[in-house]
Amino acid sequence: xxxxxxxxxxxxxxxxxxxxxxxxxxxxxxxxxxxxxxxxxxxxxxxxxxxxxxxxxxxxxxxxxxxxxxxxxxxxxxxxxxxxxxxxxxxxxxxxxxxxxxxxxxxxxxxxxxxxxxxxxxxxxxxxxxxxxxxxxxxxxxxxxxxxxxxxxxxxxxxxxxxxxxxxxxxxxxxxxxxxxxxxxxxxxxxxxxxxxxxxxxxxxxxxxxxxxxxxxxxxxxxxxxxxxxxxxxxxxxxxxxxxxxxxxxxxxxxxxxxxxxxxxxxxxxxxxxxxxxxxxxxxxxxxxxxxxxxxxxxxxxxxxxxxxxxxxxxxxxxxxxxxxxxxxxxxxxxxxxxxxxxxxxxxxxxxxxxxxxxxxxxxxxxxxxxxxxxxxxxxxxxxxxxxxxxxxxxxxxxxxxxxxxxxxxxxxxxxxxxxxxxxxxxxxxxxxxxxxxxxxxxxxxxxxxxxxxxxxxxxxxxxx
Numbered sequence: 001x002x003x004x005x006x007x008x009x010x011x012x013x014x015x016x017x018x019x020x021x022x023x024x025x026x027x028x029x030x031x032x033x034x035x036x037x038x039x040x041x042x043x044x045x046x047x048x049x050x051x052x053x054x055x056x057x058x059x060x061x062x063x064x065x066x067x068x069x070x071x072x073x074x075x076x077x078x079x080x081x082x083x084x085x086x087x088x089x090x091x092x093x094x095x096x097x098x099x100x101x102x103x104x105x106x107x108x109x110x111x112x113x114x115x116x117x118x119x120x121x122x123x124x125x126x127x128x129x130x131x132x133x134x135x136x137x138x139x140x141x142x143x144x145x146x147x148x149x150x151x152x153x154x155x156x157x158x159x160x161x162x163x164x165x166x167x168x169x170x171x172x173x174x175x176x177x178x179x180x181x182x183x184x185x186x187x188x189x190x191x192x193x194x195x196x197x198x199x200x201x202x203x204x205x206x207x208x209x210x211x212x213x214x215x216x217x218x219x220x221x222x223x224x225x226x227x228x229x230x231x232x233x234x235x236x237x238x239x240x241x242x243x244x245x246x247x248x249x250x251x252x253x254x255x256x257x258x259x260x261x262x263x264x265x266x267x268x269x270x271x272x273x274x275x276x277x278x279x280x281x282x283x284x285x286x287x288x289x290x291x292x293x294x295x296x297x298x299x300x301x302x303x304x305x306x307x308x309x310x311x312x313x314x315x316x317x318x319x320x321x322x323x324x325x326x327x328x329x330x331x332x333x334x335x336x337x338x339x340x341x342x343x344x345x346x347x348x349x350x351x352x353x354x355x356x357x358x359x360x361x362x363x364x365x366x367x368x369x370x371x372x373x374x375x376x377x378x379x380x381x382x383x384x385x386x387x388x389x390x391x392x393x394x395x396x397x398x399x400x401x402x403x404x405x406x407x408x409x410x411x412x413x414x415x416x417x418x419x420x421x422x423x424x425x426x427x428x429x430x431x432x433x434x435x436x437x438x439x440x441x442x443x444x445x446x447x448x449x450x451x452x453x454x455x456x457x458x459x460x461x462x463x464x465x
Contacts, residue, residue, distance in 0.1 A: 045270025057118035063157040096143030133401035140218030142181035182215035192248035198343035200254040212331035214438040217378030222274035233357035240264040276367025291461030302362035323443030372409035379441035382409025
């Protein structure tokens, strides 16, 4: 898994300060404290990510634990017969919650419990994933069923308490993620920043700029250290403030938000300390060696070079050239980007914000084997499909922990259409449907210039990155 540089083997975050819920076993006993040399910014950053809630605990523990009562009849009956441990595993699987590697029986990485044991979302809800069943902090969580979990937990809470709260109505009526593993994250940013003035004060009855909902795939965080700008369109400079957009819930006032900047300086240090995981399977070194010069000729201009002397160009590729789904560009209004740069996030205009990006930034490919699905919207399940544009599935369904070593990526079943059994929203979201607005798998046809042997060689080389 990615390792935290500067943090020694003695590091174990203390995660037991809150009351565990019935579905979360007590944390393991704390190991000896990290040495003074290990008390680094990266060490502090991971502690903060795993132990400090920055958002309200909107997921009551009792409602999370009882959400199985809202599941489909067959799954509900199975949960009713299950032991507590079996039901916990079912809950984690249904909602795409990934155990923390340092405490697999404790609270999943997506959440932190408050003093009452209720669940508060963390950065790792989207950026704490797993590959082939192996939890990796910093990997995009391509399992996270955010909308399904939110809706079922709220319905469970309402069944017990009655009258909905305003935020619950908003969650039930706004799209949070139209496919499991992708979320409407950048739209959350638009909505939250619109509720603030340039000094981070809450603005009541604020006018929301026009925007379009668009799901995104969370990128692997270990590539952040190579970048000077963030997000797939590169519109914002990389600073601790830039990654703080998602703490702007109205209950966090201006002083609170500003007071957290030092926290996020440490969190960014943790992010930049991450290393990509090494491919765990067999690599044909001779084939990979043949693929490297082909990669340098056909891919490196945009994605960079690797190994000693490697360099990353952070190149924006025009949308007309790359041809991938454009809704990410058109769905975010220039007004949002402009206000972002002019206000607190952009340090009053000292940081540049690109109001109208012309395309997408080609990402670094370190650890590319682990970061499926591919493209900014998560529409392509394997590297093989990247290199065979005409073979990309219209609809696909992944397995829970399978990995396709032959095609390098998710283990999937492909469909020409949604199965007839996908009748409700939760079931439909289990399938990735590339016909939904913003989810197209078209574009990036550059591999068509290669023959089949060349494609095989380049894919083999990419396992080494």
